[in-house]
Amino acid sequence: MNIDMNKVTEILERNPKEPGAIIAVLQDFQREFRYLPVPAMVKASELLHVPLSKVYSIATFYNAFSLTPRGEKVIRICKGTACHIKGADKILEQIEAGLKLKPGETSADMKYTVEVVNCVGACAMAPVLIVNDKYHGKVRCDQAMGKVKRG
Amino acid sequence: MAHITINGKVVKAHEGEMLLAVIKRLGIDVPALCNHEAIEPTGNCRLCMVEITRPEWEGWKKNVTSCLYPVEDGLIVNTHTPELLEIRKTLLDLQLARCPNSELIQKMAEEYGVHETSYIANVEGDNCIMCYACTRICEVLGKSAISAVMRGQKKVIAPPFGEEPVDCIGCLACAQICPTDVIPYEDKDGIRTIWKKKFELVTCKNCGKTIVTRDFADYLIEQRRIPHEYFETCDDCKRLELAKKMGGLITKAAEVAV
Ligand code: FES
Ligand code: FES
Numbered sequence: 001m002n003i004d005m006n007k008v009t010e011i012l013e014r015n016p017k018e019p020g021a022i023i024a025v026l027q028d029f030q031r032e033f034r035y036l037p038v039p040a041m042v043k044a045s046e047l048l049h050v051p052l053s054k055v056y057s058i059a060t061f062y063n064a065f066s067l068t069p070r071g072e073k074v075i076r077i078c079k080g081t082a083c084h085i086k087g088a089d090k091i092l093e094q095i096e097a098g099l100k101l102k103p104g105e106t107s108a109d110m111k112y113t114v115e116v117v118n119c120v121g122a123c124a125m126a127p128v129l130i131v132n133d134k135y136h137g138k139v140r141c142d143q144a145m146g147k148v149k150r151g
Numbered sequence: 152m153a154h155i156t157i158n159g160k161v162v163k164a165h166e167g168e169m170l171l172a173v174i175k176r177l178g179i180d181v182p183a184l185c186n187h188e189a190i191e192p193t194g195n196c197r198l199c200m201v202e203i204t205r206p207e208w209e210g211w212k213k214n215v216t217s218c219l220y221p222v223e224d225g226l227i228v229n230t231h232t233p234e235l236l237e238i239r240k241t242l243l244d245l246q247l248a249r250c251p252n253s254e255l256i257q258k259m260a261e262e263y264g265v266h267e268t269s270y271i272a273n274v275e276g277d278n279c280i281m282c283y284a285c286t287r288i289c290e291v292l293g294k295s296a297i298s299a300v301m302r303g304q305k306k307v308i309a310p311p312f313g314e315e316p317v318d319c320i321g322c323l324a325c326a327q328i329c330p331t332d333v334i335p336y337e338d339k340d341g342i343r344t345i346w347k348k349k350f351e352l353v354t355c356k357n358c359g360k361t362i363v364t365r366d367f368a369d370y371l372i373e374q375r376r377i378p379h380e381y382f383e384t385c386d387d388c389k390r391l392e393l394a395k396k397m398g399g400l401i402t403k404a405a406e407v408a409v
Binding site: 038051 | 290300310311316318
């Protein structure tokens with residue numbers, strides 16, 4: 001996968017060049033590329049003086065970061081306790097069938113990524129389905145795919 | 152100098168040194184897995200816990216990790232209360248579940264009466280107890296070539312991207328500090344392999360014994376200003392040379408005396 005190194009430089013330019021800024025930089029990479037490209041991490045490590053092993057440690061620790069490209073739309077299904085009881089499994093089934101993707105997978109056309117997450121702190125609206133940054137609550141099985149397509 | 156009471160005995164200790172050091176000096180057997188003098192204590196394994204109190208605490212006590220608790224004058228320490236024995240037993244039971252194949256953990260657990268773990272044994276796993284001694288010593292050496300990767304159950308100690316660690320100089324500090332011996336390496340035909348990376352070995356010009364890797368020698372010469380002659384002979388040959396020199400001097404001194 002080829003990435004635009006100018007974008008990497010741009011992101012590094014606008015952030016402070018100190019170890020404490022590493023997470024912010026990685027977040028910017030994630031937003032820009034929808035994953036963390038290796039050359040970008042290497043550059044950040046050099047410029048911010050954070051050992052590469054530590055950059056990788058952070059990159060693999062947080063779920064918000066991904067090491068493989070994610071799709072344009074990231075579909076997250078909450079399977080926390082409340083959502084689980086409210087039938088998150090059924091919602092997931094609908095989405096797996098509708099997109100032909102299993103949790104953790106991304107479609108070949110890079111349009112969709114499906115992820116299962118733990119409690120997102122919105123239990124009152126369980127079951128919760130998140131499409132990119134939009135939270136959908138009290139989702140019904142027959143609505144799930146519609147929400148995925150519309151955002 | 153501070154005075155503290157350990158298991159009823161008053162002992163002298165340096166203000167600020169860690170309790171574990173004093174306990175070890177007295178020869179008291181308190182298990183400790185993640186502590187090493189070359190690295191800062193982090194209290195990861197929790198095995199070294201002891202009970203502390205002070206007269207003015209009016210009977211109030213607490214359990215602390217002795218590797219992280221500095222000596223204060225007047226401290227009263229107990230190392231083997233029934234509660235502590237119970238805590239260590241539980242910890243070792245958990246460790247044994249994590250590392251059922253580690254001889255060291257087996258032995259330590261046995262000493263606390265755990266012959267078999269009461270949890271589900273992780274038979275397939277390696278013997279890593281996640282004490283971070285390896286990553287910490289690597290950091291002390293100024294390299295940080297390896298780190299913890301992923302989190303929770305999937306966490307492992309590994310080089311970045313699962314590839315040969317670029318920053319590794321093959322010094323072996325990680326493998327040697329590891330309490331459960333889980334980091335494999337091999338020295339063969341003048342080549343050292345560790346973390347899948349290969350290193351040329353520097354050997355003693357007199358006896359041919361392995362000294363260090365070329366990368367480690369270069370690092371010490373450049374960064375720590377160690378003269379490069381230091382890496383020409385091994386420790387044994389250096390000692391021999393020194394003995395010869397000293398011997399010569401003594402003979403000379405004897406001649407002069409006569
Ligand atoms: S369990 Fe889904 S939001 Fe809490
Ligand atoms: S030696 Fe103190 S916590 Fe491990």
